[in-house]
Amino acid sequence: MGQSRPADQAGLRRGNLALLVRTLREHGALSRAQLAVRSGLSKATVSSLVTDLEARGLVHDAGVSAGGQGRPGQLVDLRPDSVCGVGLDVHVGHVGALVTDLSGEVLVHRKVVVDVPGIGPERALDQLALVANEAMAGLKNAIGVTVSVPGLVDTNAGTVPFSPRLRWRDVAVADGLAARTDLPLDQIVVENDANLGAMAELSTMDVSDLVYLTGDFGIGGGVVAGGRLVRGVGGFAGEIGHMAIDPLGPYCSCGRRGCWETQVGLGALLHACADPDDPIRDPALDLDQRMRMIRARAGAQDRRTLDALHQIGVALGLGVSYLVNLLNPSVVVLGGYFAALPEWLVEPIRNQVVAHVLAPGAGGAKVVGSRLGFTAATTGGALASLRRVLEDPTVVPVVQATEEEAPA
Amino acid sequence: MGQSRPADQAGLRRGNLALLVRTLREHGALSRAQLAVRSGLSKATVSSLVTDLEARGLVHDAGVSAGGQGRPGQLVDLRPDSVCGVGLDVHVGHVGALVTDLSGEVLVHRKVVVDVPGIGPERALDQLALVANEAMAGLKNAIGVTVSVPGLVDTNAGTVPFSPRLRWRDVAVADGLAARTDLPLDQIVVENDANLGAMAELSTMDVSDLVYLTGDFGIGGGVVAGGRLVRGVGGFAGEIGHMAIDPLGPYCSCGRRGCWETQVGLGALLHACADPDDPIRDPALDLDQRMRMIRARAGAQDRRTLDALHQIGVALGLGVSYLVNLLNPSVVVLGGYFAALPEWLVEPIRNQVVAHVLAPGAGGAKVVGSRLGFTAATTGGALASLRRVLEDPTVVPVVQATEEEAPA
Numbered sequence: 146m147g148q149s150r151p152a153d154q155a156g157l158r159r160g161n162l163a164l165l166v167r168t169l170r171e172h173g174a175l176s177r178a179q180l181a182v183r184s185g186l187s188k189a190t191v192s193s194l195v196t197d198l199e200a201r202g203l204v205h206d207a208g209v210s211a212g213g214q215g216r217p218g219q220l221v222d223l224r225p226d227s228v229c230g231v232g233l234d235v236h237v238g239h240v241g242a243l244v245t246d247l248s249g250e251v252l253v254h255r256k257v258v259v260d261v262p263g264i265g266p267e268r269a270l271d272q273l274a275l276v277a278n279e280a281m282a283g284l285k286n287a288i289g290v291t292v293s294v295p296g297l298v299d300t301n302a303g304t305v306p307f308s309p310r311l312r313w314r315d316v317a318v319a320d321g322l323a324a325r326t327d328l329p330l331d332q333i334v335v336e337n338d339a340n341l342g343a344m345a346e347l348s349t350m351d352v353s354d355l356v357y358l359t360g361d362f363g364i365g366g367g368v369v370a371g372g373r374l375v376r377g378v379g380g381f382a383g384e385i386g387h388m389a390i391d392p393l394g395p396y397c398s399c400g401r402r403g404c405w406e407t408q409v410g411l412g413a414l415l416h417a418c419a420d421p422d423d424p425i426r427d428p429a430l431d432l433d434q435r436m437r438m439i440r441a442r443a444g445a446q447d448r449r450t451l452d453a454l455h456q457i458g459v460a461l462g463l464g465v466s467y468l469v470n471l472l473n474p475s476v477v478v479l480g481g482y483f484a485a486l487p488e489w490l491v492e493p494i495r496n497q498v499v500a501h502v503l504a505p506g507a508g509g510a511k512v513v514g515s516r517l518g519f520t521a522a523t524t525g526g527a528l529a530s531l532r533r534v535l536e537d538p539t540v541v542p543v544v545q546a547t548e549e550e551a552p553a
Numbered sequence: 554m555g556q557s558r559p560a561d562q563a564g565l566r567r568g569n570l571a572l573l574v575r576t577l578r579e580h581g582a583l584s585r586a587q588l589a590v591r592s593g594l595s596k597a598t599v600s601s602l603v604t605d606l607e608a609r610g611l612v613h614d615a616g617v618s619a620g621g622q623g624r625p626g627q628l629v630d631l632r633p634d635s636v637c638g639v640g641l642d643v644h645v646g647h648v649g650a651l652v653t654d655l656s657g658e659v660l661v662h663r664k665v666v667v668d669v670p671g672i673g674p675e676r677a678l679d680q681l682a683l684v685a686n687e688a689m690a691g692l693k694n695a696i697g698v699t700v701s702v703p704g705l706v707d708t709n710a711g712t713v714p715f716s717p718r719l720r721w722r723d724v725a726v727a728d729g730l731a732a733r734t735d736l737p738l739d740q741i742v743v744e745n746d747a748n749l750g751a752m753a754e755l756s757t758m759d760v761s762d763l764v765y766l767t768g769d770f771g772i773g774g775g776v777v778a779g780g781r782l783v784r785g786v787g788g789f790a791g792e793i794g795h796m797a798i799d800p801l802g803p804y805c806s807c808g809r810r811g812c813w814e815t816q817v818g819l820g821a822l823l824h825a826c827a828d829p830d831d832p833i834r835d836p837a838l839d840l841d842q843r844m845r846m847i848r849a850r851a852g853a854q855d856r857r858t859l860d861a862l863h864q865i866g867v868a869l870g871l872g873v874s875y876l877v878n879l880l881n882p883s884v885v886v887l888g889g890y891f892a893a894l895p896e897w898l899v900e901p902i903r904n905q906v907v908a909h910v911l912a913p914g915a916g917g918a919k920v921v922g923s924r925l926g927f928t929a930a931t932t933g934g935a936l937a938s939l940r941r942v943l944e945d946p947t948v949v950p951v952v953q954a955t956e957e958e959a960p961a
Contacts, residue, residue, distance in 0.1 A: 370785070375779070377882065378882060387878050388879070473790040504705055508787050
């Protein structure tokens with residue numbers, strides 16, 4: 146009975162509301178007539194839809210168009226402050242939060258140094274809740290939060306079955322956060338960090354097929370194919386850091402041997418770059434600071450640093466060539482620490498990819514450093530929260546009458 | 554102006570026509586009232602849609618329902634012979650054709666032994682056209698043909714940029730076939746063999762995430778994620794046979810070293826199983842016959858054969874573990890020659906996958922032998938041709954008036 150499979154009128158209207166919101170987000174303020182032309186909808190339909198969006202507070206009048214061809218028209222624009230999205234972040238060395246408005250502008254960005262594997266999941270969730278409460282203080286219009294975690298995430302349950310890097314097993318993140326904050330459980334989504342990073346990168350470029358690599362002590366992957374995230378049946382896709390590239394190689398944090406991340410993770414770079422007493426290997430120092438030291442040495446042509454970067458680049462390139470043979474992406478985006486070192490990593494990666502990919506010229510795949518760097522996951526989290534509105538504006542309730550004050 | 558992005562009434566109707574065709578294909582004959590219940594559409598809409606499908610010759614009356622609850626109703630069913638789909642196949646050792654009706658029943662299956670790499674692309678296309686013409690002789694209702702080729706396929710152009718196994722470079726398959734047959738160019742699609750195999754396997758099981766491996770002298774992969782084929786930006790996804798598993802290993806047909814297919818292709822199995830003068834390694838013998846000999850020896854506990862199969866299984870399993878870490882599929886389907894040897898290959902593969910995949914229990918991934926075997930690609934090709942109708946029944950023209958004879 147009444148299954149959701151056939152397109153129905155309510156679904157059609159939701160889809161068209163979303164189309165108008167996306168059109169305004171891409172183009173900025175437009176008149177109803179311009180919206181009709183750009184969307185392919187009739188003027189009458191556009192007028193009705195705009196009235197609906199106004200009632201939800203998502204759009205407002207934005208002056209009169211300057212003219213051009215046709216009559217001047219009343220402009221409609223998104224209200225950027227009508228809703229905001231929140232991305233939270235649990236990582237090996239920190240917890241963080243990033244809040245953006247509907248236009249994507251960053252309103253709040255917080256990061257607190259926390260030894261997450263050291264303090265255990267309960268206290269890490271305490272810290273996460275603190276950061277979340279601080280970041281969201283005074284926000285009345287958050288549409289939801291998305292929590293980024295490195296490792297296996299069961300998105301339906303809001304849990305983390307296994308994260309070797311955090312040393313977490315079966316941690317109920319959504320429940321734990323709901324218990325520590327005023328956030329209702331149905332507005333908390335938990336997602337893998339590389340998946341969120343991939344979606345954040347995707348939003349900055351005009352491609353449909355993308356591979357995103359997180360670069361940290363562990364390595365993760367986010368795959369977008371045909372414009373959609375590849376999640377796998379249980380949501381566990383993208384665990385490329387644990388490809389057994391060298392099954393007799395060194396032990397990995399996951400307990401297995403020779404995983405790719407033992408070759409290309411931050412630990413491998415630091416080990417190759419410097420002796421144990423070198424400040425580059427001092428865990429007490431900030432990671433950004435250590436990256437700057439590596440950049441400075443490489444820039445000064447320090448042989449050991451250059452050799453280490455080349456070694457990492459070649460090992461990265463070999464694994465990336467597997468991904469490119471398998472997925473034929475337009476672009477491979479290097480995130481995390483890789484994004485701090487593109488001058489030295491991109492070329493050896495590209496050489497390996499061209500050498501090992503069957504499609505001529507690596508099937509056109511580009512290798513680029515992320516412009517979002519270490520904020521990709523929280524940016525993607527905020528965006529994922531906002532996407533609920535972009536896909537279905539009716540999740541925002543009708544809060545105001547359009548022609549007159551709402552009845553008390 | 555009038556872009557196709559917003560859902561419009563004509564698109565809605567096409568989608569609903571397709572919904573009824575798929576419903577009938579799954580359930581068999583139904584009354585209009587039953588179709589309304591199963592599809593969620595109104596009875597009036599269903600009646601109008603059925604009239605349309607009748608006019609296109611896709612459905613017909615199929616007697617009166619036996620009753621049950623409700624009034625007895627006139628049944629509607631697909632006319633299986635209303636259209637048929639054709640899959641053609643160019644492979645290393647043969648060209649072939651398979652024709653199915655709308656219900657998927659096989660009407661014609663032909664295979665001709667041809668040394669495709671030996672005779673070159675022009676003569677191979679001659680042979681393919683001969684087989685196609687024979688298979689389609691007397692068919693008035695073919696909705697199109699899909700040509701399966703192992704290697705890189707540019708589906709938009711209908712060309713094969715590179716197929717190491719066929720020794721083809723830049724072969725215009727669609728043009729070449731159109732020039733040699735009465736087939737119009739717009740009804741010829743060229744597609745990678747593993748992609749077609751994956752779609753054929755997908756149609757036999759209730760999953761959304763699947764990896765299909767072709768097993769032949771070369772190895773290819775077809776990936777389905779979230780119910781959709783992963784094609785990549787240029788259509789070159791799935792070239793897993795050329796993952797450089799052992800970059801210092803033996804040379805591959807592609808000119809590179811240590812590709813996965815040098816470890817797990819049919820050549821590696823035959824080499825490990827037997828000395829050069831063994832009939833198993835005689836290229837003049839039919840492949841099915843050689844497979845039966847290997848099965849017989851393994852069944853008789855021949856140590857060299859068992860060791861060879863174990864070696865192939867372990868090497869297969871390692872590469873499969875990369876795919877499972879990356880894609881988290883429900884099932885990995887072993888096609889081609891692997892499908893002839895599941896008793897000996899599945900267990901070592903599964904052991905490697907469980908050992909090397911981060912998600913507990915390999916994320917639930919099953920490893921199974923294909924039930925379609927070497928016919929997966931042509932079956933998938935016929936299905937791909939039929940899919941045009943299943944997605945948009947209006948590609949079949951209106952050929953008959955429903956209530957009276959069509960005007961002369």
